[in-house]
Amino acid sequence: MNTVHNKHLLLLFLFTTATCCCMAQETKREAYLVPATVYKGDTIPSFNLPTVYIFKPLIFKNKRQQQKYNRLVRDVKKVLPIAKEVNRAIIETYEYMMTLPEEERSKHIKMVEKGIKKQYLPVMKQLTFSQGKLLIKLIDRQNNQTSYQIVKAFLGSFRAGFYQAFAALFGASLKKEYRPDEDDKLTERVVLLVESGQI
Numbered sequence: 001m002n003t004v005h006n007k008h009l010l011l012l013f014l015f016t017t018a019t020c021c022c023m024a025q026e027t028k029r030e031a032y033l034v035p036a037t038v039y040k041g042d043t044i045p046s047f048n049l050p051t052v053y054i055f056k057p058l059i060f061k062n063k064r065q066q067q068k069y070n071r072l073v074r075d076v077k078k079v080l081p082i083a084k085e086v087n088r089a090i091i092e093t094y095e096y097m098m099t100l101p102e103e104e105r106s107k108h109i110k111m112v113e114k115g116i117k118k119q120y121l122p123v124m125k126q127l128t129f130s131q132g133k134l135l136i137k138l139i140d141r142q143n144n145q146t147s148y149q150i151v152k153a154f155l156g157s158f159r160a161g162f163y164q165a166f167a168a169l170f171g172a173s174l175k176k177e178y179r180p181d182e183d184d185k186l187t188e189r190v191v192l193l194v195e196s197g198q199i
Contacts, residue, residue, distance in 0.1 A: 053192050069186070073199060075131045076138075076190045082123065083138035089116070090143060090150060109154055133172050137187070141178040148174035 037046040060066040093112055097105050127135065140146045145153075151174065152160035164174045180188035193199045 051196055053189075053196055053198060055189055055193075071130070072187065073190055073194070075128075075134050076187065076194050079127070079131050079135045079138055080191060080194060082120075082135060083142045086139055087142040093154070113155065129171075133176070134187070136167075136172060136174060136176050137178045137184060138191070140176070141180070141191070146175050146177055 034045045035047065036043050038044075058069065060069065093109075097108060100108055124132070136147050139150070143150060148160055148164055151163050160174070167174050178184055178187075190199070
């Protein structure tokens with residue numbers, strides 16, 4: 001009788017221990033912190049969902065149009081990151097220049113110009129003509145001012161004129177503006193889809 005009783009106690013002990021271990025493991029589950037918002041006195045999780053753009057489907061009349069669109073997508077994907085980098089560099093340069101005394105600014109600008117040439121000249125050489133023209137427009141899109149205006153603001157009218165003349169030799173213009181509601185409507189569509197990760 002004692003042996004049976006002991007067996008029952010042993011089984012009860014093992015069962016209780018196993019249950020406690022399982023409960024301990026359950027309480028050790030990882031917790032995830034998420035952003036929350038208080039709404040009408042209740043705290044609820046809140047998430048920012050990415051923007052999804054829905055456009056009317058494109059209908060291509062022929063294979064040539066399709067290929068032209070595919071090239072535009074390829075070019076935007078290649079050039080848009082450069083335009084965004086240029087935007088960041090302009091903001092950083094301007095903010096830093098504002099901390100410098102007037103007499104040191106031109107010296108700093110010359111150093112920045114030299115650094116930009118060293119960093120971006122190899123990149124620019126890899127761009128096709130159409131990608132170069134697209135970059136000029138996307139710089140305007142990112143900065144709300146043309147490449148010519150940016151060069152003029154930092155380097156002066158003479159240097160801006162020189163770079164404009166140089167671009168003109170290749171049939172480009174630093175004064176080219178980005179027009180998302182007119183000439184660049186399709187480009188804007190592609191840019192938005194690329195930025196949102198939809199293409």
